[in-house]
Amino acid sequence: MTPEIPGATHLHSGKVRDLYTLPDGNLLMVASDRISAFDHVLEPGIPDKGEILTRMSLWWFDQLADLVPHHVISTDVPPDVAGRAVVCENLAMFPVECVARGYLTGSGLIDYTQTGAVCGVPLPDGLVDGSRLPEPIFTPATKADIGEHDENVDFDHVARTVGPEVAERLRELTLAVYARAEGIARERGIILADTKLEFGAREDGTIVLADEVLTPDSSRFWPADDLRPGGPQPSYDKQIVRNWLLSAESGWDKAADAPPPTLPPEVVERTRARYIEAYERLTGLTF
Known part of the structure; x- marks a missing residue:
């Protein structure tokens, strides 16, 4: 379900992010807690994932600022998506x-x-x-x-x-x-x-x-x-989810057309812990 955000017009939903246009022409990019694997969006999401990935991206943009410009304009976003969204350039x-x-x-x-x-x-x-x-x-x-x-x-x-x-x-x-x-x-x-x-x-050609x-x-x-x-x-990524989907326990046939099964609570919690560990180890910050 794509959240409605006052003052923003929904533009597009990807596997894990939602994009909105703002009245000034900039974009609002919202990182959801959705998780995807093997080109399927899975249920349930991973709690706090959107906020963890937003914080991590912002940290990396700072580390790379002298190499290439980035698209983030502001982290001043509507309260409903605070912590998991950024205002960015429309490129x-x-x-x-x-x-x-x-x-x-x-x-x-x-x-x-x-x-x-x-x-x-x-x-x-x-x-x-x-x-x-x-x-x-x-x-x-x-x-x-x-x-x-x-x-x-x-x-x-x-x-x-x-x-x-x-x-x-x-x-x-x-x-x-x-x-x-x-x-x-x-x-x-x-x-x-x-x-x-x-x-x-950008319009001037800047990448x-x-x-x-x-x-x-x-x-x-x-x-x-x-x-x-x-x-x-x-791995520090969603390999825990991939491994479970491919296991006999999940009962899912990757080659079939059927959607993947619901993720069990222990897989969700282990994945959340792995995301937090990656964030904290890389940035030196506490989530």
């Missing part, structure tokens, strides 16, 4: 997910197993799930509608979509953000395996970092002490 968003990978896992591992490359970027032989790559790579994807899958694409696809100069700048910014964030996370005992960023353009940034919903964070290449890694 012309680029229709591409900008992904940086420093480690091999997920859809990148599937690509590599089939082709020896990820998004057209060739990689050395012998890598396994959790292997650190020789250097971080830009592995973009298309933006999918709710219920559809993001599709990995190569750099040439991005260049054809947004133009070669913008594509090159998006790659450059994505890898710069990843490098900065990876170093910050590593100092705190956390590996940033990969991250997904979104960018938009701006938008949406959420470097949260457990858009990134894979792994405890550095527990890294064991060769299989799935312990």
Whole structure:
């Protein structure tokens, strides 16, 4: 159920965020407690998730401010969404997910197993799930509608979509953000395996970092002490939810059309605790 907000007009609801237009033309972006996995929005949500991810994004925007402008104008938002919303610029968003990978896992591992490359970027032989790559790579994807899958694409696809100069700048910014964030996370005992960023353009052409940034919903964070290449890694993201859905206990067939089952309370609470742990360990702040 999309909340009504006085003075704001509902524009769009994504898997986990709701977007509104404000009378001055700016946008109100609200992070809900919804959680998605395997392109399904699940029930119930994760308590406090929207606020945790909003705080984390704001913290990261501050860490990256000298690298790229961001879209946040103010955190002065209506009381009903205080703590989980920001007022942001209305940008012309680029229709591409900008992904940086420093480690091999997920859809990148599937690509590599089939082709020896990820998004057209060739990689050395012998890598396994959790292997650190020789250097971080830009592995973009298309933006999918709710219920559809993001599709990995190569750099040439991005260049054809947004133009070669913008594509090159998006790659450059994505890898710069990843490098900065990876170093910050590593100092705190956390590996940033990969991250997904979104960018938009102001009317003057300035490229701006938008949406959420470097949260457990858009990134894979792994405890550095527990890294064991060769299989799935312990994670600070919603892997707890994914693992339960794929378990015999859930009874769900990922290949079928049926929606996923309701998450049990213990999975919800463990996931909430993991989000809080990621926030506190990364930022040094208490939730």
